[in-house]
Amino acid sequence: MQIHINTSDGVPIYLQIVNQVKYLVAAGRLKAGEELLPIRTLAEKLVVNPNTIARAYRELEISGIVEKRRTSGTYVTDQGSPLARRERTKILSDRIDQLLAEAGHMDVSIEDLIKLLQQRFSVIQNSRLKDADDV
Amino acid sequence: MQIHINTSDGVPIYLQIVNQVKYLVAAGRLKAGEELLPIRTLAEKLVVNPNTIARAYRELEISGIVEKRRTSGTYVTDQGSPLARRERTKILSDRIDQLLAEAGHMDVSIEDLIKLLQQRFSVIQNSRLKDADDV
DNA sequence: CGTCTTGTATCATTCAATTAATACAACAGG
DNA sequence: CCTGTTGTATTAATTGAATGATACAAGACG
Numbered sequence: 001m002q003i004h005i006n007t008s009d010g011v012p013i014y015l016q017i018v019n020q021v022k023y024l025v026a027a028g029r030l031k032a033g034e035e036l037l038p039i040r041t042l043a044e045k046l047v048v049n050p051n052t053i054a055r056a057y058r059e060l061e062i063s064g065i066v067e068k069r070r071t072s073g074t075y076v077t078d079q080g081s082p083l084a085r086r087e088r089t090k091i092l093s094d095r096i097d098q099l100l101a102e103a104g105h106m107d108v109s110i111e112d113l114i115k116l117l118q119q120r121f122s123v124i125q126n127s128r129l130k131d132a133d134d135v
Numbered sequence: 136m137q138i139h140i141n142t143s144d145g146v147p148i149y150l151q152i153v154n155q156v157k158y159l160v161a162a163g164r165l166k167a168g169e170e171l172l173p174i175r176t177l178a179e180k181l182v183v184n185p186n187t188i189a190r191a192y193r194e195l196e197i198s199g200i201v202e203k204r205r206t207s208g209t210y211v212t213d214q215g216s217p218l219a220r221r222e223r224t225k226i227l228s229d230r231i232d233q234l235l236a237e238a239g240h241m242d243v244s245i246e247d248l249i250k251l252l253q254q255r256f257s258v259i260q261n262s263r264l265k266d267a268d269d270v
Numbered sequence: 271c272g273t274c275t276t277g278t279a280t281c282a283t284t285c286a287a288t289t290a291a292t293a294c295a296a297c298a299g300g
Numbered sequence: 301c302c303t304g305t306t307g308t309a310t311t312a313a314t315t316g317a318a319t320g321a322t323a324c325a326a327g328a329c330g
Binding site for chain 1: 305306307308309316
């Protein structure tokens, strides 16, 4: 489980972990049922307080990405499950609502917004193809 | 210029002002060239520190919504101008990029994302129709 | 010119989020 | 059972964002 922390970019450590685990799961590098490193082990590896890892794992659990079994460990959940899907939709909906509010303030129509979305999507797709690295 | 502050909802005062001015401009209640209340005047009206208003106005200037003339006042810019339009597009693009990153992590396709966007749009539209109040 | 009003800059204070220190609770497995 | 490992809970320290107090700078205008 490859996780890297940058302590000088302003992004909270627990969030960096959340995002990277999400990525690893989405990319299939962490599969359903697989166990994450125990809180203390990962904390030691990253030279970080165990509570910080605990918080990251808690958020991942709330997002439906992992499941914790009290004295056994933390495991990747089955992402295809209806609950996981509903959770993901909920998170995206919140972001979308923010975007719509902002667009409303700026008097940008839904059609223009979708155009802009598709435009940004292709831009990002193209830049991905050129890169060797992922996030 | 009707602006109301809620000091107990967690949203920073300067942000409330930014959003409400954006709304007033988008709704046409503040027109291009019109002068905003001077920093001190609005601060007194809202019982808030002038620095807080200054910050709101600064952010509005960065967003291209208003323009400040050092010893004369703060004025609404021409929103139809290419510069204002480019600024708005830039702000929305940033939000969209965040959304796309999140969707990518969650393995949600661009098509599903657009569907979700349209869905949220109608939900919000419908709830707007029922309300008497605006933001 | 002088003075009033405009926005600006600097520093202090407050408060919430983040991280850390430490002790607790549950249960798997010998 | 008992011991080691797992996640949990509580409390404190640190940091940064938001706001405030106060003094400065520029120019409009009489």
